Structure formats: C-alpha cells, structure tokens
Amino acid sequence: MWKLLIVSLAILNFYGDCKSHKNWSRRDEANEISARKPHKHADPPDHTKLIPMARYVAHNCDWASLATISVLPAIEGFPFSNVKSIVDGSLANSTGVPYFYMSPLDFSARDLSKNSRATVLISLEETRYCETQNIDPEDPRCTRLILSGKMKKVKENTPEYTFAKAALFERHPDMANFPADHDWFVAKLKIAQIAMIDWFGGAKYIPVRDYLAYNYTGTEMLHYHNAHHRLHNKQ
Template sequence: MKLELIAFSLCCLNLYVDCDWKHDRRGHQRSWQSRDSANEITSRRRSDPPDHTKLIPMARYVLHSADWASLATISNLPAIEGFPFTNVKSVVDGSLANSTGVPYFYMSPLDFSARDLTKNSRATVLVSLEETKFCEQNNYDPEDPRCTRLMLSGKMKKVKEGSDEYKFAKAALFERHPAMANWPTDHDWFIAKMKIALIAMVDWFGGAKYIPVRDYLAYNYTGTEMLEYYNHLQHKHVIV
C-alpha cells in the first residue's frame, strides 16, 4: 500500500513539473514574440527618401531625418590652431512636423565647437542618409554615393534668447532630444544656427551637386512623416 502511495505521489509531482515547465515555456514564447515585435518597431525605417533626381527634396529630407551632425570648425586649440576640427552635435532643423532647412544646435561655451566659433564663425555641417535604415537595408556603404550625404557651409550665429525663433528652436531640440532638458544648468546653454552660404550634396554617381540656398530654404517641406514615425514608436505598446 505504501509503495502504491509513493508511486501515485511521484506521478502527480511529475505531472505538476511537466505542466509548470510547459507554462514557463509558453511564457518564454510570449516573451520572444514580444521581443520580435519590439525589434520590428525599432528597425522600422522612416519613410523612404525622395528619388535621387529630386535634389532639393532629398537635401531637406536628409537634414530633417538626422538626429546628429558632424560640425567642422577651425580649431582654437593651441596645439592645432587653424586646423580643421570636427565634433558630433545633436541637431534639428525644426519640429518633427515643421522642417525649416536650417540646422539648430544646443551649445555650451565649454564645448570645443563653441570655443572655436567665438574666434571664427565659419563652419560646415555634415549629415548623412546613413543615419536612417535606408543605406543599411540597401547594402550601401556609408561612402557609397547612393547613401546621400549633405554638406552645409556658412557662418554660425547665436539665436537671440527669448525671441520667437529661440522658443521654436528650443522646443524642437527638446522634442527630438528630450535628454537635453536634464543637462547641467550651469553650462550656460545657448542656441546656435547656421546662416547657410553653400550647399553641396553627394546624391548619386557623377560627382557632387550644388543647390541654390534660396531654392533650398524656399522649398515647402513639412517633414510630417517624421512626426508619424515618432508617434508610431510612442504609441505602440509592447509587452516584454
């Protein structure tokens, strides 16, 4: 009788463990499915760029799609004074739904670039289509001319604090780069923008293209697909 009770108990324990294991396995499957969904969202690319023959729409698209830029200045460091010096800077050209074509930066006097600009305001901003998923998904190397890169050259200037433009630019910067709101308050942050003098773009085979600044700035590009892209990421709920 005792042997029968022991055998019965072992059988029940085995069933419990088996059921519990299957439950956990199903739970892991759900977790992996959630991760797959998350990966699908994070890899979801922004809307495809315009046709490469549409130079101005492409130029505006590339800048508006960029979260960061390479900012080249004339160095003020004693060891390399007068040398070109480049730095990574967070950038916007307006709010997600309102592109201006003008690059805006949130800067501190403590930064390399800001120090250089106090002596020489000339600079070049470089942004690339590589920042989107487009080049990667088409197997384009970052240096491939089909992976469009845009170079804006001109003079940097401060945006007057408290002006309508300042409020617009600050709101746009904090919208795209929310971490800025928590940056140290004792760094004397200011907003700078570029007054563009030259626009060069490598946008396909055949060498660089040059775009008239007036036509570039006049182009009516709202950039609303960026707003849709970010709204999709914010409102899509994933259970992990």
C-alpha cells in the same frame, strides 16, 4: 585548509558566472528592445529631385558632423570635427536650417567664438536607410548633405529662439537634463553654400534661396516618433 580553499574558489566562480550571465542578459534585452524600435518607413525622394532630397536629409537626421577651425594650442588652425545633435525645426515643421543646443565649454563653441565659419555634414546613413539597402556610407548613393556657412547665436526671448529650443527638446528630450550650469544657448547655421552627393557623377550644388523656399511637408519624423512612443508605452 585545501578543501576550504577549493570550496571558496568554486563559490567565486559560480558568482562570477551568474554575474556575467546577468550582464549578458541585460545586453540581450537592450539589443532586443533596439531591434523592436521602429524605423522610418518613408523612403527618401528620387535622387534626381535634389532639393526634396536635401530637405529630407536635413529633417530626418538627428545628428551631424560639425567642422570648425580649432583653437586648441596643439592644433590651432586645423579643421576639427565634432558630433552634434541637430534639428531643422519641429517634427511637423521643417525649415531646412540646422539648429544646435551648445555650451561655451564645448570644443565647437570655443572654436566658433573665434571663427564663426563652419561646415555641417549630414548623412542619410543616420536614418539607417543605406544600411537596409546594403549601401556603404561612403557610396555616393548614400546621400551626403554638406552645409557651409557661419554659425550664430539665436537671440533669447524671440519667436525663433522659442521655436528652435522647443524643437531641439522635442527631438532630443535628454537635453532637458543637461547640466544647468553650462550656460546652454541655441545656435543656427546661416547657410552660404549647399553641396550634396546623392548619386554618381560628383557633387551637386543647390541654391540656398531655393533650398530654404522649398515647402517640405514630409511627416516621416512625426510618424516615426509617434510609433516609437506607442511602443515605449506598451513596454
């Protein structure tokens, strides 16, 4: 009886070790693939070039923190922050306007249905540039773009809706697989104020009209995604 029990325990331990090793192998493989993923090679503009820097951050980051006024009963009226995937246009056509793909079931959409005021925070750290330069995300040299205004739905069957939805799906292809019964819609921030921290000396404020009028021709994201797809196809 004891010999049978010892043999059984040995088999279980062996199986557990193999399973654990298999899981770690998968993690190592995932880390290896992640390490091989190309980074954006074009550095951001000089910090003295405020509008080019602001548009660079808006275009090159895939996600942002969206702050709204909560309608949750326990914290009604409190600020509430949520992570949202964003684009400011297609890979080759930047507008500076953040677009979102949202569902009425989401925290943020519920808040915005009662109060459309919002603030979008986009950090240069999302590109991992700050990390590669050994700059902490809170360091003022790690640019923070802060856009405040009112969120509004983009009307369906308009050129802007077609453009924005295509841009969202281009940058975030998983959106095509989001649950179809969640009543997804495209929203954008109508910007009222632009504040940016990109160096020592406090925040700088950028005129909205100048920010939107700037002809941003950077192709960093287009080159980055093309390189990533080429790498993916080789694997």
